[in-house]
Amino acid sequence: SYTYNTMISACAAGAQVDEAERLYAEMKSERREECLPTRVTFNALLDVYGKAKDLEKAKTVIREMVLQGQSPNRVTYNELMSAFAQQGHWQEAEELFNAMEGHWGLHPDVFSFSTLLSAYSRAGEVSKVEPLLLKMNAYGCPPNLITYNTLVDVYGRSGMLKEMEGVMEEMERCGCTPDIVTWNTLIRSYGQAQNQEGMVNAIQRLMGSGCRPRIRTYSTLIDAYTACGMADDALSVYRSMKEAGHTPNTLTLLSLLSPLGQAGKWKEAEEIAETVRRVKGVQL
RNA sequence: CCUAUAAG
Numbered sequence: 659s660y661t662y663n664t665m666i667s668a669c670a671a672g673a674q675v676d677e678a679e680r681l682y683a684e685m686k687s688e689r690r691e692e693c694l695p696t697r698v699t700f701n702a703l704l705d706v707y708g709k710a711k712d713l714e715k716a717k718t719v720i721r722e723m724v725l726q727g728q729s730p731n732r733v734t735y736n737e738l739m740s741a742f743a744q745q746g747h748w749q750e751a752e753e754l755f756n757a758m759e760g761h762w763g764l765h766p767d768v769f770s771f772s773t774l775l776s777a778y779s780r781a782g783e784v785s786k787v788e789p790l791l792l793k794m795n796a797y798g799c800p801p802n803l804i805t806y807n808t809l810v811d812v813y814g815r816s817g818m819l820k821e822m823e824g825v826m827e828e829m830e831r832c833g834c835t836p837d838i839v840t841w842n843t844l845i846r847s848y849g850q851a852q853n854q855e856g857m858v859n860a861i862q863r864l865m866g867s868g869c870r871p872r873i874r875t876y877s878t879l880i881d882a883y884t885a886c887g888m889a890d891d892a893l894s895v896y897r898s899m900k901e902a903g904h905t906p907n908t909l910t911l912l913s914l915l916s917p918l919g920q921a922g923k924w925k926e927a928e929e930i931a932e933t934v935r936r937v938k939g940v941q942l
Numbered sequence: 943c944c945u946a947u948a949a950g
Contacts (some may be wrong), residue, residue, distance in 0.1 A: 663944065767946095
């Protein structure tokens with residue numbers, strides 16, 4: 659069972675629905691007691707459907723689970739909420755959040771709260787955030803790094819930079835050390851707000867933090883510099899990235915198009931666009 | 943053994 663569960667769970671990364679269903683069927687056909695699907699199996703399957711954005715099938719898993727005499731747990735609900743959150747359906751996510759308590763007496767945990775926050779973030783529902791934080795506190799559920807990162811994200815996306823920095827201060831007060839996700843989010847937010855001073859300052863904070871930039875960090879930097887009209891800096895990020903031994907991916911290349919255009923380097927921009935078209939079926 | 947956050 660553990661083996662099957664692990665393999666099904668591994669299908670989530672690539673949204674390999676067919677493979678997951680194959681494994682699930684194979685599992686049932688093994689008549690051994692030790693290989694029957696458990697709640698963890700259903701959760702793993704539900705996660706695969708969620709990652710594949712198949713909300714209908716994801717919902718079906720709960721029914722199937724109940725039919726087989728298994729009850730959903732917090733993980734089940736958190737995964738389903740997450741599936742809705744990814745699609746921007748914050749109302750459905752909220753309903754599930756309430757239903758998990760109402761129908762099964764399951765108390766939300768820090769995953770539940772962070773997931774609902776991310777649903778609000780994607781939908782730009784900032785006004786929902788404060789009340790949820792109060793509820794979190796009332797439940798005695800302390801925020802963790804991911805919760806804080808999600809909060810930085812909500813406020814950053816909405817251009818509420820003061821509130822965003824407030825979250826950074828609270829993290830510091832609580833001894834929660836920012837990670838590379840925090841910095842990427844912060845930099846992106848200032849870039850999106852075209853706040854050059856804040857952006858440059860955020861980049862310095864990243865560099866002083868000791869966090870290692872990831873491939874995503876570089877495209878975030880390129881985008882942010884470009885948004886602030888600093889095409890030359892954006893292009894030099896690309897050089898440092900290659901010097902640091904990172905291989906550009908499609909998203910990196912796409913990020914390069916605007917600074918190249920901004921700098922009037924149309925020929926190079928066209929070459930990159932052509933490369934992207936060749937390796938990927940992307941529409942530009 | 944399963945779940946939450948960041949780049950076009």
